[in-house]
Amino acid sequence: MAETTTPTPTETAAPALTAPRREPRGYSVRSLPGFAVIAIFTFFALYAPILILVTYSFNAGTSLAIWEGFSLRWYYQAAANEAVQDAAIRSLYLAFCAATIATVAATMAALATTRTRRFPGKTMIYALINQPLMIPEIVTAVALLIVFAAIKVWTGHTSMIYLIAAHTAFCVPFAYLPIRARLETMDNTLETAAQDLYASRWLTFRRVTLPLMWPGIVAGLMLAFVISLDDVVITEFVKSAGQETIPTYMLGQLRRVVTPEVNAISTVILMAGVILVALFFRLTSRRR
Amino acid sequence: MTSQTAHAEPAEAAIADTTAIAVDVDRVSKIFRGETEVRALDDVSVGIRKNEFFTLLGPSGCGKTTLLRLIAGFEPPTMGAIRLGTRDISRLPPNQRPINTVFQNYALFPHMSVAQNIAFGLEMLGKPKAEVQRTVDEMLRLVRMEELKNRRTSEISGGQQQRVALARALAPHPEVLLLDEPLSALDLKLRKDMQIELKRLQHETGITFIFVTHDQEEALTMSDRVAVMSAGKILQVGRPRDIYERPAERFVANFIGESNFLDATLSGGTVELAAGGRFDVRVPEGVRDGAVSVLVRPEHASVRSGEAAEGETGATVENVVYSGEATVVHLRLATGEAMKIRLANAPQGGEAPPQTGGAAAIRIAPGAVTVLKD
Numbered sequence: 001m002a003e004t005t006t007p008t009p010t011e012t013a014a015p016a017l018t019a020p021r022r023e024p025r026g027y028s029v030r031s032l033p034g035f036a037v038i039a040i041f042t043f044f045a046l047y048a049p050i051l052i053l054v055t056y057s058f059n060a061g062t063s064l065a066i067w068e069g070f071s072l073r074w075y076y077q078a079a080a081n082e083a084v085q086d087a088a089i090r091s092l093y094l095a096f097c098a099a100t101i102a103t104v105a106a107t108m109a110a111l112a113t114t115r116t117r118r119f120p121g122k123t124m125i126y127a128l129i130n131q132p133l134m135i136p137e138i139v140t141a142v143a144l145l146i147v148f149a150a151i152k153v154w155t156g157h158t159s160m161i162y163l164i165a166a167h168t169a170f171c172v173p174f175a176y177l178p179i180r181a182r183l184e185t186m187d188n189t190l191e192t193a194a195q196d197l198y199a200s201r202w203l204t205f206r207r208v209t210l211p212l213m214w215p216g217i218v219a220g221l222m223l224a225f226v227i228s229l230d231d232v233v234i235t236e237f238v239k240s241a242g243q244e245t246i247p248t249y250m251l252g253q254l255r256r257v258v259t260p261e262v263n264a265i266s267t268v269i270l271m272a273g274v275i276l277v278a279l280f281f282r283l284t285s286r287r288r
Numbered sequence: 289m290t291s292q293t294a295h296a297e298p299a300e301a302a303i304a305d306t307t308a309i310a311v312d313v314d315r316v317s318k319i320f321r322g323e324t325e326v327r328a329l330d331d332v333s334v335g336i337r338k339n340e341f342f343t344l345l346g347p348s349g350c351g352k353t354t355l356l357r358l359i360a361g362f363e364p365p366t367m368g369a370i371r372l373g374t375r376d377i378s379r380l381p382p383n384q385r386p387i388n389t390v391f392q393n394y395a396l397f398p399h400m401s402v403a404q405n406i407a408f409g410l411e412m413l414g415k416p417k418a419e420v421q422r423t424v425d426e427m428l429r430l431v432r433m434e435e436l437k438n439r440r441t442s443e444i445s446g447g448q449q450q451r452v453a454l455a456r457a458l459a460p461h462p463e464v465l466l467l468d469e470p471l472s473a474l475d476l477k478l479r480k481d482m483q484i485e486l487k488r489l490q491h492e493t494g495i496t497f498i499f500v501t502h503d504q505e506e507a508l509t510m511s512d513r514v515a516v517m518s519a520g521k522i523l524q525v526g527r528p529r530d531i532y533e534r535p536a537e538r539f540v541a542n543f544i545g546e547s548n549f550l551d552a553t554l555s556g557g558t559v560e561l562a563a564g565g566r567f568d569v570r571v572p573e574g575v576r577d578g579a580v581s582v583l584v585r586p587e588h589a590s591v592r593s594g595e596a597a598e599g600e601t602g603a604t605v606e607n608v609v610y611s612g613e614a615t616v617v618h619l620r621l622a623t624g625e626a627m628k629i630r631l632a633n634a635p636q637g638g639e640a641p642p643q644t645g646g647a648a649a650i651r652i653a654p655g656a657v658t659v660l661k662d
C-alpha cells in the first residue's frame with residue numbers, strides 16, 4: 001500500500017523540472033479551453049452576415065445571391081425613391097425629437113438620482129427608470145397600441161405625436177445610463193468648491209455641473225438617437241397609416257420583392273450607427 | 289531635593305478680548321443621523337483670533353473635517369452657533385460666507401485653466417473684468433505660477449495643483465481661509481517647502497488660517513495656536529509650546545511628542561514622585577491633592593552612570609538606542625516604572641552615555657514635571 005501511494009523520487013522530480021519553464025501568470029480567461037474558438041465563432045456569426053449584406057448592396061444585378069459586378073445602382077435607386085426619402089426624413093425627425101426630449105428628461109432624472117440627499121424611494125425610482133430595458137418590447141408595443149388606438153378614436157387626431165411619445169418613452173433609459181455614469185464618476189467636491197467660491201446653486205450648475213456632465217449628455221443623446229432610428233416593433237404598432245420610418249419601410253419591402261435596395265439602405269443606416277457609436281465610445285472613455 | 293516653581297504663562301489672556309475674534313465657535317454639536325447616530329462634534333467651543341494661524345490637530349475621525357465643514361457652511365450645526373466676529377453665520381449658505389476652503393483633494397475645476405480656476409470666485413462675486421484680471425495676476429505671482437496660467441489643471445504637478453488651489457481660495461480675499469490637510473498628498477520634501485510657503489502666504493495676506501492636520505510636527509512648527517481634538521471634543525487650545533510643555537491631559541501629551549508618565553502624590557503645589565524626588569508644580573484646575581499622574585518629556589531630564597545622589601532618581605539602564613542627533617536611554621525605575629530619556633549627542637570622545645544593565649542617576653530639569661488632569 002505504502003509503495004503505491006508514495007510517489008517515487010523521479011515522479012516528484014519530473015513536474016518540478018518542467019513546471020518552472022512556464023512563467024507564473026495571473027488568472028486569465030484566455031487560458032480556458034475553447035475560449036478562443038467561441039470568441040472567434042461569435043465574431044464570425046455577428047459580422048459575416050453583415051459583411052454579406054454590405055457586399056450585395058454594391059451588386060450590379062437584382063439578385064441577393066449572385067454577384068454580378070460592382071455598382072452603386074441600388075444606392076441611386078434608393079436615393080431617388082420618394083418613399084425612401086419620405087421615410088428617411090420621418091425617421092430622422094422622429095429620432096431627433098424623441099432623443100432630445102428623452103435626453104432632457106434623462107438628464108433631470110440623473111441629477112435627481114445622484115445630486116440629491118438620500119430620500120425614501122430613491123432606489124425604487126432608479127429601478128423604475130431602468131425598468132423599460134427589461135420589459136419585452138412587444139409588450140410595450142401592444143400596450144401603447146391599445147392606449148393610443150383609444151386616444152386616436154376618441155380625438156380623431158393622428159399626428160406624429162404618438163410616435164414621438166412612444167420613442168421618447170423607450171429612449172429615456174438609454175439616455176439615462178451614460179449621463180448617470182458620468183455624474184457618478186464626477187467629484188462631488190467640485191460643486192461644493194463652486195459654492196464655497198460664492199456661486200449660487202444655479203451658477204454652480206451652469207458653470208461646473210453642466211460642463212462636466214456634457215460628454216455624458218451628448219453620449220446619451222446619441223445613444224437615444226440610434227435606438228430610436230432603428231426601432232421596428234413599437235413603431236410598427238404605433239404608427240398611423242402613411243407614417244413609415246426607414247425600418248418599417250424596409251420591413252414592408254421585404255414582404256414583397258427583395259432587391260439590393262434594402263441592402264443599400266441598411267448599409268447607410270449601419271454607417272450612421274457605427275459613426276455615432278464610435279463617437280459615443282470616444283466621449284465616454286475620454287478624460288478620466 | 290530640587291524644588292522649583294513652574295512659571296505659569298499668560299497664554300489665554302488675550303482670548304477675553306472678543307473684538308480680536310475672527311471665528312467664534314459657540315457650543316457647537318454635530319450629530320449625523322444614519323443607521324447609527326454619530327456625534328461628530330460634542331459641545332465644541334473655541335475662539336479663533338484675527339490673523340491667526342490656527343491648527344486643528346487630532347487623530348483620524350475626531351471631527352476636524354466636520355468642524356471645518358460647519359465653519360464653511362457645507363453642513364448646519366445640530367446645536368450651537370458659529371459667529372464671524374459677532375455676526376451669527378450658522379444658517380448662511382456657503383456662498384454667502386466670506387470664508388474659502390482649500391480642499392484636501394484640491395477640487396480644481398478640470399474644465400478650466402489655472403487662471404480660470406483662480407478667477408472663478410471673483411467672477412461669482414461679480415467683480416469687474418479688469419479687477420478680476422489684476423487679482424488673478426497678483427495671485428499667480430503670489431504662488432509663483434505665472435508661467436503656467438494657461439495650463440489645464442490636469443497638466444500640472446501635485447505641488448502646483450496645491451498652489452493653484454491656494455491661489456483660488458485666496459483670490460476673493462476671504463476673512464478666513466480653511467485648509468483641510470492640504471499637504472497630506474505631497475511628498476516630504478515638497479511638504480516642507482509648502483509649510484514655509486503657507487506661513488509666508490498667511491503673513492503676506494493677513495488672512496486668518498484654520499488649518500487641519502493629523503501631523504503633530506506640522507502643527508507645532510506652523511501654528512500660532514493649536515487645538516487638540518479627540519472624539520468630537522477639543523481637549524486643549526494653546527500655543528505650540530504650551531501644548532507641548534503643559535499638556536492638560538494624558539491624551540494630549542501622548543498625541544504630541546514622546547512622553548514619560550509617572551505616578552506621584554500631590555500635596556499643596558508640590559508633587560512627590562513614587563520613584564523619588566520632589567517638585568513644585570502648577571496645579572491644573574480641578575486636580576485635588578492625592579495620587580496623580582505626571583508627565584516628564586524625555587529631553588527634559590538627563591541621566592548619567594552611577595548611583596543617585598541628592599536631587600536625583602535612581603534607575604537601571606535597560607537599553608541605549610543611538611539615533612543620530614540623540615541617544616535614547618530606556619530606564620527602569622525602582623518602582624518598576626519605565627522611563628526614557630533623550631540625550632543630545634556630543635561629538636565623539638565626549639562623555640559616554642550609560643551602559644546597558646548598569647546603575648544610573650536621573651536628574652529631572654526644574655519645571656519639567658507637569659501634573660495631568662487624569
Ligand SMILES: Nc1ncnc2c1ncn2[C@@H]1O[C@H](COP(=O)(O)OP(=O)(O)OP(=O)(O)O)[C@@H](O)[C@H]1O
Pocket residue numbers: 320321322326327328346347348349350351352353354355502
Ligand atoms: N456625512 C456623514 N455621515 C455620517 N457620519 C459622518 C459623516 N461625516 C463624518 N462622519 C463621522 O463623523 C466623525 C468625524 O469625522 P471627520 O471627517 O470630521 O473626521 P476627521 O477628524 O476629519 O478625520 P480624518 O483625519 O480621517 O479626516 C467620524 O466618526 C465620521 O465617521
Ligand SMILES: [Mg+2]
Pocket residue numbers: 352353354
Ligand atoms: Mg478629515
